[in-house]
Amino acid sequence: xxxxxxxxxxxxxxxxxxxxxxxxxxxxxxxxxxxxxxxxxxxxxxxxxxxxxxxxxxxxxxxxxxxxxxxxxxxxxxxxxxxxxxxxxxxxxxxxxxxxxxxxxxxxxxxxxxxxxxxxxxxxxxxxxxxxxxxxxxxxxxxxxxxxxxxxxxxxxxxxxxxxxxxxxxxxxxxxxxxxxxxxxxxxxxxxxxxxxxxxxxxxxxxxxxxxxxxxxxxxxxxxxxxxxxxxxxxxxxxxxxxxxxxxxxxxxxxxxxxxxxxxxxxxxxxxxxxxxxxxxxxxxxx
Numbered sequence: 708x709x710x711x712x713x714x715x716x717x718x719x720x721x722x723x724x725x726x727x728x729x730x731x732x733x734x735x736x737x738x739x740x741x742x743x744x745x746x747x748x749x750x751x752x753x754x755x756x757x758x759x760x761x762x763x764x765x766x767x768x769x770x771x772x773x774x775x776x777x778x779x780x781x782x783x784x785x786x787x788x789x790x791x792x793x794x795x796x797x798x799x800x801x802x803x804x805x806x807x808x809x810x811x812x813x814x815x816x817x818x819x820x821x822x823x824x825x826x827x828x829x830x831x832x833x834x835x836x837x838x839x840x841x842x843x844x845x846x847x848x849x850x851x852x853x854x855x856x857x858x859x860x861x862x863x864x865x866x867x868x869x870x871x872x873x874x875x876x877x878x879x880x881x882x883x884x885x886x887x888x889x890x891x892x893x894x895x896x897x898x899x900x901x902x903x904x905x906x907x908x909x910x911x912x913x914x915x916x917x918x919x920x921x922x923x924x925x926x927x928x929x930x931x932x933x934x935x936x937x938x939x940x941x942x943x944x945x946x947x948x949x950x951x952x953x954x955x956x957x958x959x960x961x962x963x964x965x966x967x968x969x970x971x972x973x974x975x976x977x978x979x980x981x982x983x984x985x986x987x988x989x990x991x992x993x994x
Contacts, residue, residue, distance in 0.1 A: 712753055716805070718744035719764040722771045726780045733820040737780040738811040741787075743767040745794055746803035746838075760800035767794070782897035783808040784844050787835030795837045803838040803991070809849075828852075831901060832887070836991050843992035846901055847887035853909065854881035854948075859917040879950035879967060880917055884908070884943065888931060891939035891987050900937060907931050920947055920977045928981035940982035940989065947975035 720742045728735040745767070751757035771790065780786050787806035794804040810831035813823040832847040859880035864872075888904060911930040917923045928941045950967040 712750050714746075715749055715753060716744045716746045716803075717749065717761070717764065718742060718805075719767040719771075722768050724771060724775055724780070726775045728779075736813050736823055738813060739780065739783060739786070740809040740811070741771050741790075742807040743771065743790065743794070744805040744807075745798070745801045746805070747798075747801045749800070762794070762798050762801065770794075782901075783810045783831065783833040784835065784846060784895070784897040787833050788837070788842055788844065788893070791835045791837035791842065795839065803836070805991075805994075806833075806835040806837075808833045808835075834887075834992075836994070838991060841990065842893060843889065843990055844893060844895070845887050845889045845992055846897070846904075847885070848901075848905065849885040851884040851886070851905075851908070852881070852948075853884065853912050854879065855913070855917065858915075859923075861919060877964065880920065880923070881948040881950060881969075882920065882945040883948065884945055886927075886941065886943050888938045888941040889982075889986075889989060889992050890937055891983075892937065895937050900935060904931050904935060904938070907934055920945055920975070921979065924977060924979040925981065928979060932981060932983060939986035940980065942980045943978065945977045947977065949974060 722741045722743075724737075724739045724741055726737045726739075728737075743764075745762065747760070749760060751759070752761050770793065774786070774790060774793070778786075778789055787808050791804040791806045794801050810833070812826040812829070812831065814826050816822040816824050828850045829852070830849050832849055834845040834847075836843045836845075856879055857877055859878050860876045861878060862874035862876060864874075886904075886908060907930045908927050911927045912923060915923050915926045924943045924945055928943055931938055931941050949970045951970060952962055952964060953966045953968050955962045955966065
């Protein structure tokens, strides 16, 4: 039997980076979790332990922090492109790099110049893939928790001998969204596009009378593609955070859709991908 080494990559995961800009008395803060992964011909390292073509993961970590000081951080997409291009152009054995970034948001406390409070659990994300002279950027967000207290239905579904779920024309719809969108080009105002996409997602969720979470996701993704021409493809993942009305009749109480048990598991998991029919090839953007 022959053994063939398949694709490999290696890097430094979760470099926690906080960059504070102190150029003026009013400070700015950027809080990132940066992971690097390098691709290339590293077969000798796996087969015989030869490390001569391996740039240590510790070096990758040091590069993240050094670049944060020498180049600044700015938007996560731009910082990811900077790092990815550096590793590919500067390391002979590296022909590809993937930089994954999570952006933790902070708000000022009472508009104070140098005091901040961490904002919720929602994260902004970016994944940058560089191969040779080419690059792909996927922006996104995760744990965007949203809820509609009405304006949501679920009825007309397939029924078999194991179905017990009743139809409903008025339910609570809640989810913790993970959304990623791929750009068709890199001439993008990263911050403006991120803010606009997030607003479109939230506005469409609020305004769509939902016949199913699938329909809501399609409406949200469509709104982004219609309004943001720089976005070529969008992927949405939505765990259905079920809210079940509590039966209060044993206590002589009516419950007209006001008291719920929020169940964390099991949960429905709905996923959808939407893209333009003329979207450019994704290359390794999702790999």
